[in-house]
Amino acid sequence: MRILVTNAHTPQAYAIIRALRPHASRIVTTVEGSGPLAPLGHASRSRLVDARYRAPSIVEEWSSGRMATGSSPAEDAWISAIERIADEQRIDVVFPSWDPYVLAASKHAGRLAGRGVTVPVPHFDPATPAFDKYAAVQASLATGVACPRTYLYESTGQLEQIAAEEGFPLVVKPRFTSGGRGMVIARDREELLREVPRVSAAFGSPIIQEYIPGGERDSVQFVVDRSGQVVFCFQKRRIRSFRRTARFGTVSESVSPDERRRKFEALVRRSGWWGAMGIETIRDPRDGLDKLMEINPRFPRQVWNRTELGINEPLLCIRIARGERVEPVENCPPGVMFVSPVEDAGLFALQMLDLGVYRWRTTIRGLAPLDPLCAPLTVREQWRAFRRTYVGERRRVVDPYLRHAWRDPLPSMLWWMQFATWLAGGLKQVGR
Numbered sequence: 001m002r003i004l005v006t007n008a009h010t011p012q013a014y015a016i017i018r019a020l021r022p023h024a025s026r027i028v029t030t031v032e033g034s035g036p037l038a039p040l041g042h043a044s045r046s047r048l049v050d051a052r053y054r055a056p057s058i059v060e061e062w063s064s065g066r067m068a069t070g071s072s073p074a075e076d077a078w079i080s081a082i083e084r085i086a087d088e089q090r091i092d093v094v095f096p097s098w099d100p101y102v103l104a105a106s107k108h109a110g111r112l113a114g115r116g117v118t119v120p121v122p123h124f125d126p127a128t129p130a131f132d133k134y135a136a137v138q139a140s141l142a143t144g145v146a147c148p149r150t151y152l153y154e155s156t157g158q159l160e161q162i163a164a165e166e167g168f169p170l171v172v173k174p175r176f177t178s179g180g181r182g183m184v185i186a187r188d189r190e191e192l193l194r195e196v197p198r199v200s201a202a203f204g205s206p207i208i209q210e211y212i213p214g215g216e217r218d219s220v221q222f223v224v225d226r227s228g229q230v231v232f233c234f235q236k237r238r239i240r241s242f243r244r245t246a247r248f249g250t251v252s253e254s255v256s257p258d259e260r261r262r263k264f265e266a267l268v269r270r271s272g273w274w275g276a277m278g279i280e281t282i283r284d285p286r287d288g289l290d291k292l293m294e295i296n297p298r299f300p301r302q303v304w305n306r307t308e309l310g311i312n313e314p315l316l317c318i319r320i321a322r323g324e325r326v327e328p329v330e331n332c333p334p335g336v337m338f339v340s341p342v343e344d345a346g347l348f349a350l351q352m353l354d355l356g357v358y359r360w361r362t363t364i365r366g367l368a369p370l371d372p373l374c375a376p377l378t379v380r381e382q383w384r385a386f387r388r389t390y391v392g393e394r395r396r397v398v399d400p401y402l403r404h405a406w407r408d409p410l411p412s413m414l415w416w417m418q419f420a421t422w423l424a425g426g427l428k429q430v431g432r
Contacts, residue, residue: 001318002026003093004085006055006105008044009418012097014411015304018400019314020095021048028089030082032101033057042414047407051089055081062100065176065204067107068131079108086117093118093318099178102298103131120275120317121297122226130273130297133175134207140292143266146284147292148209153200159192162208169211169370172196174203178296180247185211187370212291214373215282217241220260221300222277223313223329225320228269232316232329233257234306239337240385242350242426243374248419250344251389252302256334260290273297275317285373305338308397339389340399342416346423348386350430351376357431370432 001024005013008029017027028051031041044052056077061067067075078101082094094117096105105112106124113119129136137150148171151162162170172195174182182203186192199206216238223232235258239251264279271277278300280293299313306313311329319326355376361367369375377385390396401412 001093002089002091003095004028004030004082004089004091005043006030006094006096006101007032007098008041010043010098011301011415012299012303014043014046015299015307015400016095016097016314017043017046017048019307019312023315026050026089028053028085028091030055030085040414042411042418045410045414053085058100058104062103063174063176063182063203067100067103068176075104078104079111083115086115091117095120095314097298099298118318118321120321122272122274125272128273129271130277130295131176133173133294136292136295139270140267143270145263145267145292146289148212151208153196153205153208156197159196163189163192166210171209171211172199172206173209174199174206177203185370212282212284213371214285217280217282218290219278219280219300220264222268223316224268224274224277225326226274228274230265230268231326232311232313233261234332235260236305239389240344240347242347243354243376248347248422248426249302250340250347252305252338254332254334254336271295275320276313302338304400306332308400309336335395337389337394337396339396341402343419344389346420348382350423350426351382354430355379361431
């Protein structure tokens with residue numbers, strides 16, 4: 001195979017490259033965007049990559065919702081660049097790894113197929129809930145999967161009614177987003193009236209959801225064949241992530257699939273998606289239900305959890321796209337801890353800062369916390385949790401950035417710098 005992996009700034013791209021390198025005669029990457037930092041897309045700097053190109057960014061068109069309803073000059077320029085690279089490099093597989101490029105590849109899968117190029121995502125259907133978070137809520141409710149109460153923002157006049165029915169805080173979320181990009185938690189009426197129009201102007205009409213207090217976030221990952229049958233299911237328990245947003249997850253543990261798998265399979269089939277997908281949930285402590293947060297039509301950031309165990313999901317997706325028969329994979333062991341030590345150290349520092357600011361705000365200033373059920377752990381609790389991760393006889397798998405740092409150093413260094421900027425972005429959430 002001669003493979004093109006797009007948007008090489010994502011950790012998914014690096015995991016895909018590592019998984020497919022033994023099966024590829026050539027791997028090419030693209031870095032999207034025209035800024036001076038675009039060439040630093042960390043996966044593109046791997047020694048496993050044979051060539052790298054720039055391509056136009058389509059993130060703005062995606063986040064505004066325009067891509068779901070039509071095309072744009074930026075999208076046309078992106079697919080033209082992909083076709084040009086595919087012809088020049090004789091590419092036969094294009095593998096996107098992040099939502100906007102998955103959407104664009106899905107829309108143009110037929111066009112690429114005409115050039116003999118396989119794309120491991122289904123052809124675009126504007127009704128699919130895999131791209132639109134409001135459509136995901138509608139599909140979820142139709143299949144009996146619980147959701148936070150959700151409203152589609154259409155006019156400022158709605159906000160007073162929503163606030164009266166739900167109270168505060170409220171979650172304001174773009175319909176087309178990933179990793180919490182553009183999401184706002186409105187604590188009061190003033191913040192709601194200020195932030196909803198701002199989010200709407202930047203990302204298109206958002207959804208407004210009830211806030212789930214003290215919720216435990218989780219995810220179930222699937223690989224689905226063309227008939228809608230699950231060929232692989234992976235569940236894990238999050239051990240450590242930033243309490244305020246559940247982002248920056250650095251430690252998790254595999255668990256045996258439970259009743260959530262059966263519950264979510266109907267939603268998987270209704271979505272019409274095949275290939276890689278994930279369902280993100282939050283457990284509501286008020287009723288004990290796992291409620292849908294979003295459907296992701298791609299691998300998660302920690303897809304390396306499985307590739308490092310020898311389960312090659314990217315290859316499964318390519319085989320499914322080519323119409324090959326894929327047998328179910330059932331050999332993912334439970335009880336394996338997945339650790340990212342360098343990222344974990346950075347998160348530990350952010351958590352300690354969060355604790356200090358939280359105590360200053362609540363104890364000294366007397367301010368009410370946003371979520372009393374989601375207070376930070378004490379210093380002793382955080383240190384014990386951190387120590388339990390690295391001491392003991394449990395089986396651990398270390399992330400590829402640290403594991404392969406000596407043989408493939410540039411992706412590791414660039415990724416750790418990128419992750420540090422993510423943590424810096426989390427500073428605005430500390431102590432709340």
